[in-house]
Structures are given as structure tokens and as C-alpha cells.
Amino acid sequence: MRELKVELGERSYPIYIGEGILEQIGSFFAKHHIGKASPLLIVTDEYVAKHHLAIVETKLREEGYTVASYIVASGEKSKSLSVLEKVVAAALEAGLDRKSTVIALGGGVVGDLAGFVAASYMRGVRFVQVPTTILAHDSSVGGKVAVNHPMAKNIIGAFHQPEMVVYDTATLRTLPDREVRAGLSEMIKHGLIWDADFTAWMEENASKLISLDQEALQYGLYMGCKVKSIVVSQDEKENDLRAILNLGHTIGHALEAVSGYNELLHGEAISIGMVGSAKLALRLGYPEHIYTVTKRILQAYGLPTRLSQHLNTDDIMSAMLHDKKFMEGNMVFIVPTEIGKVEINKNISSAWVREIVEELKQEA
Amino acid sequence: MRELKVELGERSYPIYIGEGILEQIGSFFAKHHIGKASPLLIVTDEYVAKHHLAIVETKLREEGYTVASYIVASGEKSKSLSVLEKVVAAALEAGLDRKSTVIALGGGVVGDLAGFVAASYMRGVRFVQVPTTILAHDSSVGGKVAVNHPMAKNIIGAFHQPEMVVYDTATLRTLPDREVRAGLSEMIKHGLIWDADFTAWMEENASKLISLDQEALQYGLYMGCKVKSIVVSQDEKENDLRAILNLGHTIGHALEAVSGYNELLHGEAISIGMVGSAKLALRLGYPEHIYTVTKRILQAYGLPTRLSQHLNTDDIMSAMLHDKKFMEGNMVFIVPTEIGKVEINKNISSAWVREIVEELKQEA
Numbered sequence: 001m002r003e004l005k006v007e008l009g010e011r012s013y014p015i016y017i018g019e020g021i022l023e024q025i026g027s028f029f030a031k032h033h034i035g036k037a038s039p040l041l042i043v044t045d046e047y048v049a050k051h052h053l054a055i056v057e058t059k060l061r062e063e064g065y066t067v068a069s070y071i072v073a074s075g076e077k078s079k080s081l082s083v084l085e086k087v088v089a090a091a092l093e094a095g096l097d098r099k100s101t102v103i104a105l106g107g108g109v110v111g112d113l114a115g116f117v118a119a120s121y122m123r124g125v126r127f128v129q130v131p132t133t134i135l136a137h138d139s140s141v142g143g144k145v146a147v148n149h150p151m152a153k154n155i156i157g158a159f160h161q162p163e164m165v166v167y168d169t170a171t172l173r174t175l176p177d178r179e180v181r182a183g184l185s186e187m188i189k190h191g192l193i194w195d196a197d198f199t200a201w202m203e204e205n206a207s208k209l210i211s212l213d214q215e216a217l218q219y220g221l222y223m224g225c226k227v228k229s230i231v232v233s234q235d236e237k238e239n240d241l242r243a244i245l246n247l248g249h250t251i252g253h254a255l256e257a258v259s260g261y262n263e264l265l266h267g268e269a270i271s272i273g274m275v276g277s278a279k280l281a282l283r284l285g286y287p288e289h290i291y292t293v294t295k296r297i298l299q300a301y302g303l304p305t306r307l308s309q310h311l312n313t314d315d316i317m318s319a320m321l322h323d324k325k326f327m328e329g330n331m332v333f334i335v336p337t338e339i340g341k342v343e344i345n346k347n348i349s350s351a352w353v354r355e356i357v358e359e360l361k362q363e364a
Numbered sequence: 365m366r367e368l369k370v371e372l373g374e375r376s377y378p379i380y381i382g383e384g385i386l387e388q389i390g391s392f393f394a395k396h397h398i399g400k401a402s403p404l405l406i407v408t409d410e411y412v413a414k415h416h417l418a419i420v421e422t423k424l425r426e427e428g429y430t431v432a433s434y435i436v437a438s439g440e441k442s443k444s445l446s447v448l449e450k451v452v453a454a455a456l457e458a459g460l461d462r463k464s465t466v467i468a469l470g471g472g473v474v475g476d477l478a479g480f481v482a483a484s485y486m487r488g489v490r491f492v493q494v495p496t497t498i499l500a501h502d503s504s505v506g507g508k509v510a511v512n513h514p515m516a517k518n519i520i521g522a523f524h525q526p527e528m529v530v531y532d533t534a535t536l537r538t539l540p541d542r543e544v545r546a547g548l549s550e551m552i553k554h555g556l557i558w559d560a561d562f563t564a565w566m567e568e569n570a571s572k573l574i575s576l577d578q579e580a581l582q583y584g585l586y587m588g589c590k591v592k593s594i595v596v597s598q599d600e601k602e603n604d605l606r607a608i609l610n611l612g613h614t615i616g617h618a619l620e621a622v623s624g625y626n627e628l629l630h631g632e633a634i635s636i637g638m639v640g641s642a643k644l645a646l647r648l649g650y651p652e653h654i655y656t657v658t659k660r661i662l663q664a665y666g667l668p669t670r671l672s673q674h675l676n677t678d679d680i681m682s683a684m685l686h687d688k689k690f691m692e693g694n695m696v697f698i699v700p701t702e703i704g705k706v707e708i709n710k711n712i713s714s715a716w717v718r719e720i721v722e723e724l725k726q727e728a
Contacts, residue, residue, distance in 0.1 A: 081445045084520075085513060092515045120484070123510065123521045124601075146487065149449060151456045156448075157487045158522065237488075 002222045006141055006229040008161060008236055015141070015165040015225050019214045022055050022168040025130070026063025032163055034101050034126065039066040039094050043087055043114035044105040045074040048132050051174045056105055056130065068094035072113065079113050079147045081156065087117045101126040101163065107133035108266070112154070115145025119160035127162045132171040134183025135267055137221045138190075140165045142232040142242075153253065159237060165225075169217045177210075181301050182267030184209055187220050188297055189274060190227040193244050196340030198223050199297065206300040244342050247334040248273030251357070254319035258311055264304070271303035272360060279356050280348065281336045290336045295363075306363035313357050317350065366586045370505055370593040372525060372600055379505070379529040379589050383578045386419050386532040389494070390427025396527055398465050398490065403430040403458050407451055407478035408469040409438040412496050415538045420469055420494065432458035436477065443477050443511045445520065451481045465490040465527065471497035472630070476518070479509025483524035491526045496535040498547025499631055501585045502554075504529045506596040506606075517617065523601060529589075533581045541574075545665050546631030548573055551584050552661055553638060554591040557608050560704030562587050563661070570664040608706050611698040612637030615721070618683035622675055628668070635667035636724060643720050644712065645700045654700045659727075670727035677721050681714065 001018030016028065034040075040060060044053055049071045060067045070090040072078040091102070102125060104114035111129055118127035129140040146157025172180070184202075187209075191199035201223075202209075208216035228245065235241040252273030255264055264272075275298065278291040298305050333348040365382030380392065398404075404424060408417055413435045424431045434454040436442040455466070466489060468478035475493055482491035493504040510521025536544070548566075551573075555563035565587075566573075572580040592609065599605040616637030619628055628636075639662065642655040662669050697712040 081449050085445050088513050088520055089515055092513070092519065120520045120522060122519060123508065123523055144487065149452050149456065151453055155456065155486060156452055156484045158484060159487055 002218055004222055004225055004229065006161075006225075007233040008143075011143075011161040011236075013162055013164050015167060015229075017167040017169065017218050017221050017225075019170045019218070020168060021166060022052065022130070022171065023059060025056055025166055026059045026065070028164060028166055029060065029065065029101075029128070030063055034065075034128075034163070035099055036064045036066070038097050038099040038101075039068055040101050040103060041087075041091050041094055041096055042067060042069040042103045042105050043072065043110055043117065044069065045072050045078065045107075045110050047074045048106040048110065052105060052132055052171055056103070068096075072110070074109075076109055076148070079109050081147055081149075083113060084117060084120075084147055087113065088121060091117065091121055096121065096125065098122050098125060101128055103128045103130060105130045105132065107131065107136045108139040111136055111139045112145050112157070113147060115143075115160055115162070116147055116157055119145055119158035124160065127160060129162045129165040131165065131167050133175060134172060134180060134217075134221070135186055137167070137183075137224045138186040138228060140167070141225050141228040142245075143236070153257070167221060169214055169221065172212055172217065179265065180210060180212065181303055182265035182271075184220075184301050185267030185271045185298070185303050187224040188301065189245075189247050189270065190224040192274065192294065192336060192339065193247050193334070193342045194227040194230070194340060195223070196338075198227070199293070199339050203293075203297045203300060206297075210301065240344070243332070243344050244334050247336070247342055248277055250320060250333055251276040251316075251353075251360075254316045255307070255311065257319040258315045263308075268304050271298045272305060272307055274298065275305045275363065276356050276360055277333065277335055279359060280333060280352065283352060283356075284335060284345070286335070286337050290339060293339055294336070307357065307360035309361050313354060316357050317354055320353070321350070366582055368586055368589055368593065370525075370589075371597040372507075375507075375525040375600075377526055377528050379531060379593075381531040381533065381582050381585050381589075383534045383582070384532060385530060386416065386494070386535065387423060389420055389530055390423045390429070392528060392530055393424065393429065393465075393492070394427055398429075398492075398527070399463055400428045400430070402461050402463040402465075403432055404465050404467060405451075405455050405458055405460055406431060406433040406467045406469050407436065407474055407481065408433065409436050409442065409471075409474050411438045412470040412474070412538075416469060416496055416535055420467070432460075436474070438473075440473055440512070443473050445511055445513075447477060448481060448484075448511055451477065452485060455481065455485055460485065460489065462486045462489060465492055467492045467494060469494045469496065471495065471500045472503040475500055475503045476509050476521070477511060479507075479524055479526070480511055480521055483509055483522035488524065491524060493526045493529040495529065495531050497539060498536060498544060498581075498585070499550055501531070501547075501588045502550040502592060504531070505589050505592040506609075507600070517621070531585060533576075533578055533585065536576055536581065543629065544574060544576065545667055546629035546635075548584075548665050549631030549635045549638075549662070549667050551588040552665065553609075553611050553634065554588040556638065556658065556700060556703065557611050557698070557706045558591040558595070558704060559587070560702075562591070563657070563703050567657075567661045567664060570661075574665065604708070607696070607708050608698050611700070611706055612641055614684060614697055615640040615680075615717075615724075618680045619671070619675065621683040622679045627672070632668050635662045636669060636671055638662065639669045639727065640720050640724055641697065641699055643723060644697060644716065647716060647720075648699060648709070650699070650701050654703060657703055658700070671721065671724035673725050677718060680721050681718055684717070685714070
């Protein structure tokens with residue numbers, strides 16, 4: 001088992017990564033002094049519940065905890081205020097009090113939803129993340145939790161750090177192949193923004209990671225979490241540095257919005273977005289190999305690097321201009337300056353971005 | 365003008381109290397370095413909007429701010445997730461970004477709602493309180509913000525401190541007399557829990573306060589805010605001491621719930637609750653005058669001290685046992701031990717409480 005500490009002063013917490021460690025979840029809870037007098041609430045989705053809910057409930061009950069569960073529909077639609085209201089109803093019915101803990105068992109959607117429940121229920125209770133997707137290695141570090149508004153993603157939320165993250169890599173075997181690849185897209189991003197060696201390792205180990213080799217997975221998740229935790233430790237509330245984690249996300253979020261959150265998985269959308277950022281780097285005069293390496297790695301994982309013709313450029317641009325990262329009207333982009341390094345560029349002309357969106361439709 | 369600083373380290377903020385100071389709201393904003401590049405959103409209710417929205421909008425615009433407003437229906441029903449969703453829609457339409465400020469113009473309902481919007485919009489933006497009720501002197505100190513859930517009051521919320529509070533006592537002239545008295549109930553509470561001299565002053569100045577004598581009001585609000593800020597400074601997140609602010613609230617909340625949030629105003633409900641706590645004090649062997657003084661002051665303000673016969677005792681008890689202050693099944697009560705002092709008593713038998721509820725129906 002690998003262990004990583006996210007350093008956030010009083011709010012520091014460990015991430016445990018290992019195969020089959022859900023078996024020990026009860027002892028992790030006890031070790032973290034999570035009291036047994038107050039009930040726990042597991043929030044999960046239909047798909048994950050089928051595969052992993054029983055063991056989590058059983059192991060926590062064996063340890064002496066009172067456990068309730070609430071199962072939401074799988075997918076982004078569950079990240080809404082109306083589902084939040086239902087989860088809170090379940091929490092009240094189960095008798096959760098201020099010393100209770102909410103557990104997110106699932107991927108990013110469940111993590112964001114359950115995390116915001118934990119942040120806001122009785123103005124904040126404890127929170128434990130049990131990720132069951134690769135993508136969740138990203139969302140389980142940093143404490144960003146939120147639900148969507150019909151007009152904008154992740155617009156209602158909080159910074160709420162978990163007590164711990166219990167990452168059982170055996171659960172990843174229940175992921176569809178497409179989600180595995182999309183999840184690895186964020187792992188690649190963590191290399192590209194911070195660590196050239198890890199980026200090279202990611203390229204070499206593509207086939208191992210895609211086939212869920214447990215040792216490679218554990219190292220990759222460890223490194224992905226580590227990069228993210230270093231960045232978050234330096235800038236918990238996203239005042240500056242933390243923005244580098246948005247590499248590929250400005251275009252990526254717009255693509256998700258325009259394609260209706262169905263056609264493209266998040267990791268696929270940011271894959272295309274990272275190619276866009278690399279193209280922006282070329283325009284700014286940074287070396288050509290940024291673009292070739294970025295594209296080559298993403299292709300090694302079978303991730304999309306070109307934009308579908310049918311997505312309308314005007315729609316994409318307008319989705320981007322509503323994105324909350326455009327503070328005070330400036331267009332901000334995260335741009336790679338070499339492999340493993342990026343800059344926060346606040347002066348990107350929207351005309352360039354439009355041209356790049358067009359070019360992304362012509363990519364090989 | 366009186367000025368009070370709420371001491372919360374990095375999150376410290378001032379409360380400005382004075383007659384007619386809304387005229388200067390623009391300069392208060394400028395003095396607090398609230399930038400003009402990002403729009404402001406005023407959240408208010410129908411009643412307050414009619415009397416005070418125009419001046420706030422005008423003065424902020426004169427100072428150079430871009431101002432949008434959102435008006436909710438007056439009353440507790442606006443403290444819901446569905447209204448929150450509408451306010452967030454207004455914020456998005458007005459183009460609020462992470463450097464924007466949300467302004468609560470109104471009483472406790474607007475403060476709680478707008479405060480939770482500020483706490484959660486883009487995971488937190490700045491917040492300014494402009495109270496227009498006496499009751500809001502309580503809710504504008506301490507940063508507790510929340511909306512209600514159909515099953516429980518204030519159950520979804522956050523701790524989110526304002527940048528400043530601008531308290532124009534001239535606005536209080538638009539309050540109905542019954543709300544004036546109910547608001548003064550919390551002011552009396554602040555005396556009872558912390559300050560015997562202030563309690564005596566409250567008794568002597570009842571008629572001045574009820575008739576909205578501006579000098580008396582400013583002193584009373586200053587002292588009420590001061591007591592609350594001392595308590596909150598010592599225990600921002602309600603781990604222990606802060607619970608003393610709940611004097612009268614355990615029974616009070618139950619009465620509000622059972623009477624359907626219509627029959628009794630909050631201040632009226634806690635008035636009855638404070639008589640209940642004083643009766644509990646007698647049972648615990650504390651001096652008789654706690655009860656007589658408490659009741660005499662409340663009566664001087666024309667506040668209710670007896671419980672209406674038609675409210676069902678079983679319903680009241682069951683509402684209390686769902687109250688979130690009963691952590692882990694123990695019954696916790698704030699009990700006065702002398703005038704100006706209380707204790708947090710965690711071992712109050714529910715049988716006693718039931719008897720006291722019955723007795724409150726027999727009060728003179």
C-alpha cells in the first residue's frame with residue numbers, strides 16, 4: 001500500500017492507495033478517531049453500489065459503526081441542488097449529527113455531491129472519499145466540492161477537505177475501458193503541468209495502465225495525487241498557482257457544455273483541450289515538441305485529439321466566455337512552456353482561441 | 365456613528381451602526397477595497413425593497429459600482445434551495461465573478477439566504493450585510509448562514525463571515541411594532557447570557573427601545589452585537605461556548621416548528637423559551653430572581669411568556685428531539701445560573717422539559 005499526505009496545515013489528510021484495501025476500511029475509520037456514536041452516511045451511485053457498496057457497509061458495521069446509504073442515479077445529473085436536498089433528507093432520517101461523517105463512494109460526481117453535502121450539512125461535517133474511478137484521483141485531492149446549476153457547472157460549492165481518501169485500485173476493474181482511458185487523461189495532465197519524468201513514464205507505461213496493471217496504477221495514482229497535492233498545498237483556495245490544474249480545461253469545459261455532457265467524457269474533452277493548449281504554446285513561440293509530445297501521449301492512450309466537425313465554433317466560444325475562469329473579462333489560459341511546465345497566461349486573445357478551435361477540427 | 369470590530373483573526377470585520385449611514389454606503393465599500401470591476405448583487409425581499417433598495421442601488425452606483433438586485437418574497441419560505449438556485453441564476457446573469465460581492469439587504473431571512481449564496485457561489489465570494497431589522501443584529505454577527513430543508517431549519521449552510529455590516533438604524537422605522545419587540549427579544553437574550561448591567565439597562569430603557577429612540581437603539585444594538593462578537597470570537601465554529609447563544613432557542617425552535625413558522629415570530633418563540641430556561645434554572649436550584657427578572661423584562665417589552673394551550677406538548681417534544689443541538693442523543697440546554705451568566709447543561713432530562721412545556725401553558 002502507498003500512502004501520501006496532502007499537506008494543508010490543520011486540514012492535512014492522508015491518501016491510502018492499494019489493491020483490496022476496502023477490506024480494511026473499518027480500521028482506517030477507527031485509526032482516524034471517527035466516533036461510533038454518530039451514524040455514517042455513504043453516498044454512492046447505482047453502478048458503484050452494485051459492485052462495491054456491500055463490502056463498505058459490511059466492513060464498517062463489523063467495526064461497530066452505524067451505517068446508512070443513499071444511492072443516486074449514475075451520471076452528472078445527480079450533481080444538482082434537488083439531489084442534494086434528497087441526500088440531506090436521507091442524512092436527517094438516518095439521524096446524522098454534527099459529529100457524523102459522510103462517505104463518498106464513487107467517482108467525481110459522487111465525490112462532488114457528497115462533499116458538498118458534508119460541507120453544508122449542519123454547516124459542515126466530516127467527509128471521507130472512497131474513489132472508484134481513475135478520474136477521481138484528481139477530484140479527491142484539493143477539497144473542491146460542488147453541484148451544478150442549470151446555467152453553469154460546479155457553480156455552487158465549497159472548499160471542504162476530506163479526513164482521508166481510501167483508494168482501492170481493485171475497484172477500478174469494474175470501470176468500462178473508455179472510462180479508464182478518460183481517467184488517465186487527468187493523470188497525463190498532472191505530468192504535463194509539473195513533471196517531465198512522470199510524463200515520460202506515462203508514455204512508456206500506456207499499455208500497462210490501460211490494462212489496469214495494479215503496480216503501474218498505484219504508482220500513477222500516487223504521482224497524480226502527489227502533483228495535485230503539491231499544487232493545492234501551495235494555494236488551497238485557488239488564488240493563483242492552483243489555476244495551472246486547469247490545463248486543457250477551458251476548452252474542455254466548453255466542449256462538455258456544447259456537446260451536452262453526453263458525447264464526450266470529461267477526460268476526453270480535456271484531452272482535446274490539452275492539444276489546444278499545446279497549439280497555443282506554439283503560437284506563443286514555445287518549442288514545437290510540446291505539441292508533438294502532448295499529442296503522441298494522448299494518442300497512445302487512445303484519447304481524442306481532434307474536435308468533431310459538428311460542434312459549432314460560435315457555441316464553443318460562447319460557452320468559454322461564460323466560464324468562471326475568465327475573471328473580469330480577461331481571457332486566461334494555462335499554456336505549456338515546456339514538457340512538465342506551464343504558465344498562467346492572462347492575455348490570450350479570443351481571436352486566437354477561435355482559430356485554434358477551428359484548427360482542432362482539422363487535426364490528424 | 366458607533367463602530368464595533370468583530371475579532372476573528374484574518375476574518376475580522378467591522379459593524380457600523382448609525383442613523384442615516386446608508387447615505388455613505390458607497391464610501392464604506394470603497395474604504396473596504398471592494399473593486400469596481402466586478403458587479404455586485406443585492407439580495408433583498410419585497411418589503412425591504414420597497415423602502416430601502418433604491419437608496420442602496422443609487423449610492424453604490426454613484427460611487428461607480430455595477431449593481432444588480434434580486435428580490436425574493438418576504439418570509440421564511442425564501443430560505444430554500446429552490447430560491448437559492450434562483451438567486452444564483454441572477455448572479456450568473458449579472459456576470460458575478462469570484463471578485464464580486466453579495467449584499468444582504470434585509471432581515472435574518474435575507475441575511476441567511478444571501479450569506480449562503482455568498483458562501484457557495486463559485487465556492488465563496490465576499491459578503492456585506494445591511495440589516496434592516498433589530499433581529500438581524502444577532503444574525504449579522506458570527507457568520508452563520510443557511511437555508512432550510514423541508515425537514516429541518518438551517519440544516520444546509522456554512523460559516524461565512526461578512527466583510528462588514530452597515531447598520532442604518534433609520535431603516536428600523538419601517539418595521540411593524542410587533543417585529544420591533546420580537547427583535548428586541550434577542551437583545552434581551554444577549555444581556556441575560558453575558559451582562560447583568562446591560563440587562564438592567566434593557567429593563568430601564570424598554571419604552572425608549574420600543575419607540576425606536578435612535579440613541580438607545582444604537583447603544584442596544586452595539587451592546588447586543590458586542591456580546592455576540594465576544595462569544596463568537598472565542599468559538600467561531602460552535603464547538604462549545606458559542607452554544608450559550610442558544611438560550612431559549614431549544615424550546616423556541618420547537619415552538620416555531622410546531623406552530624408552522626406563522627403564529628410566533630422568532631423573537632416571540634425564544635421569549636417563551638427563555639422563560640422555560642429560567643424555570644429549568646429553578647429546578648436546578650439556581651436563585652428564584654432569575655425567573656422573576658427574566659419574565660419581568662420580557663413582559664416590559666410586551667413579549668409572550670406563556671405558551672398557547674392549543675400547541676400539542678407531544679409535537680413540541682418531538683420537534684425538540686429532532687433539533688440538531690441534541691448531539692448524540694443527549695439533551696443539551698442553556699440554563700441561566702444568575703442574571704448575566706449561563707451554563708451549558710448536557711444532562712437535562714426530557715421528562716423535566718416536558719413538565720416545563722406543560723407549565724408554560726399555565727403561566728400568568
